[in-house]
Amino acid sequence: GENVEQHPSTLSVQEGDSAVIKCTYSDSASNYFPWYKQELGKRPQLIIDIRSNVGEKKDQRIAVTLNKTAKHFSLHITETQPEDSAVYFCAANYSGAGSYQLTFGKGTKLSVIP
Amino acid sequence: ETGVTQTPRHLVMGMTNKKSLKCEQHLGHNAMYWYKQSAKKPLELMFVYSLEERVENNSVPSRFSPECPNSSHLFLHLHTLQPEDSALYLCASSQDSSLAGYTGELFFGEGSRLTVL
Numbered sequence: 696g697e698n699v700e701q702h703p704s705t706l707s708v709q710e711g712d713s714a715v716i717k718c719t720y721s722d723s724a725s726n727y728f729p730w731y732k733q734e735l736g737k738r739p740q741l742i743i744d745i746r747s748n749v750g751e752k753k754d755q756r757i758a759v760t761l762n763k764t765a766k767h768f769s770l771h772i773t774e775t776q777p778e779d780s781a782v783y784f785c786a787a788n789y790s791g792a793g794s795y796q797l798t799f800g801k802g803t804k805l806s807v808i809p
Numbered sequence: 810e811t812g813v814t815q816t817p818r819h820l821v822m823g824m825t826n827k828k829s830l831k832c833e834q835h836l837g838h839n840a841m842y843w844y845k846q847s848a849k850k851p852l853e854l855m856f857v858y859s860l861e862e863r864v865e866n867n868s869v870p871s872r873f874s875p876e877c878p879n880s881s882h883l884f885l886h887l888h889t890l891q892p893e894d895s896a897l898y899l900c901a902s903s904q905d906s907s908l909a910g911y912t913g914e915l916f917f918g919e920g921s922r923l924t925v926l
Binding site: 699704729731737738739740741744784796797798799800801802 | 813849850851852854865867899914915917918919920
């Protein structure tokens, strides 16, 4: 089955700096890579996702990159703000018939220091 | 609101109790999930129902018993749990095709915080 490793487990940055979270996956058949944000005491929410037919996707201050050859993908947050403080989870999945197994990483706790 | 509601939000039970967690989604989705979230562990998929049929069961102990009476409701029946089962149980839903499997965003509920004494 799929195995997703996520690093770092904790990350502190100064407000305005960039933050990068990296994930690796094991199953070369995986083709869908979402990122979820979970604020303290709240539910996880999808913030961005990427499919294996693209290498990079941006949404305002958030971007995700994918390297299928190396089997790793990363989340980039620029100009960080205190409201970006949360736990971020990466995940990988093979999006095909009968496949519902979205495998999550252990999460990265991001703290943005004002 | 996200449209996925879980009750109760907090539950304390003894090891011999029987209790149930309830999840309801108002998004018109056809797939519902139970995830377990423990400290310092990845989100663990427990069960998946698509069109009210169980399609995934990730080797979950039989003391956890899911029920999906219709596409809007999902239950997790709990019986003779262990202290290590204490965790946040998250329900989620998505719009899936039985042909394409998982294809899109998971919408999570707020979770039910379970403590087993």
